[in-house]
Amino acid sequence: MAKKILITGGAGFIGHHMINYLLKNTDWEIVSLDRLDYSGNLNRIQDTLNDYKDNDKKRVRIVYHDLRAEINNILTSDLGEFNYIIHMAASSHVDRSITDPLSFVYDNVVATCNILNYARKLKKLERLIYFSTDEVFGPAPKNVLYKERDRYNSTNPYSATKAGGEELAVAFENSYKLPVYITHTMNVFGERQHPEKYIPMTIRKVRDKEVVTVHSDETKKIPGSRHYIHAEDVCDGCLFLLLNQKKIEQIKNDFGNAKCKKFNLVGPTEVNNLDLALKIAKSQNLELKYEMVDFHSSRPGHDLRYALDGNLMESLGWSPKIDLDKRISQVVEWSLKNERWLKV
Numbered sequence: 001m002a003k004k005i006l007i008t009g010g011a012g013f014i015g016h017h018m019i020n021y022l023l024k025n026t027d028w029e030i031v032s033l034d035r036l037d038y039s040g041n042l043n044r045i046q047d048t049l050n051d052y053k054d055n056d057k058k059r060v061r062i063v064y065h066d067l068r069a070e071i072n073n074i075l076t077s078d079l080g081e082f083n084y085i086i087h088m089a090a091s092s093h094v095d096r097s098i099t100d101p102l103s104f105v106y107d108n109v110v111a112t113c114n115i116l117n118y119a120r121k122l123k124k125l126e127r128l129i130y131f132s133t134d135e136v137f138g139p140a141p142k143n144v145l146y147k148e149r150d151r152y153n154s155t156n157p158y159s160a161t162k163a164g165g166e167e168l169a170v171a172f173e174n175s176y177k178l179p180v181y182i183t184h185t186m187n188v189f190g191e192r193q194h195p196e197k198y199i200p201m202t203i204r205k206v207r208d209k210e211v212v213t214v215h216s217d218e219t220k221k222i223p224g225s226r227h228y229i230h231a232e233d234v235c236d237g238c239l240f241l242l243l244n245q246k247k248i249e250q251i252k253n254d255f256g257n258a259k260c261k262k263f264n265l266v267g268p269t270e271v272n273n274l275d276l277a278l279k280i281a282k283s284q285n286l287e288l289k290y291e292m293v294d295f296h297s298s299r300p301g302h303d304l305r306y307a308l309d310g311n312l313m314e315s316l317g318w319s320p321k322i323d324l325d326k327r328i329s330q331v332v333e334w335s336l337k338n339e340r341w342l343k344v
């Protein structure tokens with residue numbers, strides 16, 4: 001019988017890529033659970049499903065639920081058993097977390113507790129992935145790449161609540177033997193991303209010959225940098241973790257037998273925001289008009305550099321297969337052909 005997977009936040013940017021990736025690469029039954037807020041958009045799933053035959057479309061089920069509330073008995077019996085859960089639902093816009101931190105506690109901590117409580121009642125669950133962020137480590141000084149077990153240092157309520165969700169996941173593995181992995185990933189980009197995010201916004205501004213704002217340090221000379229990773233590579237990394245559990249379970253536990261293994265899913269290369277904007281302009285054969293802005297001190301809670309060490313995943317045999325330049329060209333080309341996803 002085909003395996004069954006629950007994707008929370010399936011109508012979100014990364015969640016819908018996950019659904020697409022699983023449709024393409026498995027025969028699994030897929031359930032998306034989402035509450036469709038300002039960033040959730042069912043049109044993403046609809047757009048994706050257009051490319052599939054009816055048999056595959058039938059493998060996807062959409063369920064509406066706000067995880068601020070527990071998954072009650074009626075919904076539990078309606079959903080049935082799952083082999084896997086990837087918990088991606090979260091409030092993820094940093095600015096909003098600075099304005100309204102409590103709502104992030106509800107969406108990222110309380111909601112995580114609700115999904116973990118639900119998961120521990122399942123009988124066939126082989127693995128739950130708690131999908132976290134590099135931001136839990138805070139800003140990375142030059143030349144530092146954070147490893148999975150480095151200390152956390154949240155600089156905004158978003159990252160603090162994601163770290164809180166992580167600790168709950170660890171506690172559920174310790175207290176209830178819930179099989180959990182945690183992933184940390186950096187800035188993800190790809191098709192159908194929210195148009196306010198840096199990459200779609202830059203594609204649009206370059207196309208419209210507007211000035212692109214590049215976040216930099218106080219001197220306005222050093223641009224911020226990230227290891228950007230394409231959403232499909234992130235999905236590939238998650239599927240790799242689900243399919244290679246036997247191999248992964250042989251990794252020696254570190255830190256006094258700490259439970260709940262953690263994995264950094266890292267983009268192919270670090271790139272600064274100016275070079276990234278230049279790549280986007282080059283892909284469109286257009287000139288980049290830009291302005292460096294001291295974003296860091298004018299907007300506390302935003303960090304200049306994030307950086308993760310991807311050696312653990314590499315040692316297991318996983319790394320992104322396509323280089324950044326190709327991925328950028330792919331997304332620019334797709335976005336220009338599908339302009340409605342660039343509209344703000």
Ligand SMILES: NC(=O)c1ccc[n+]([C@@H]2O[C@H](COP(=O)([O-])OP(=O)(O)OC[C@H]3O[C@@H](n4cnc5c(N)ncnc54)[C@H](O)[C@@H]3O)[C@@H](O)[C@H]2O)c1
Pocket residue numbers: 008009010011012013014015033034035036037038039040041065066067068087088089090091092093106107111131132133134162184185186187188189194
């Ligand atoms: N986008 C990135 O660069 C990035 C990087 C690292 C980690 N992450 C993590 O990846 C996950 C997905 O991020 P994204 O960029 O796709 O975000 P997104 O905002 O596009 O999607 C999040 C989805 O979760 C849903 N959701 C939020 N609160 C919910 C609740 N209480 N109940 C049910 N559904 C709820 C929203 O409706 C939305 O569809 C998040 O957990 C985020 O923290 C994102």
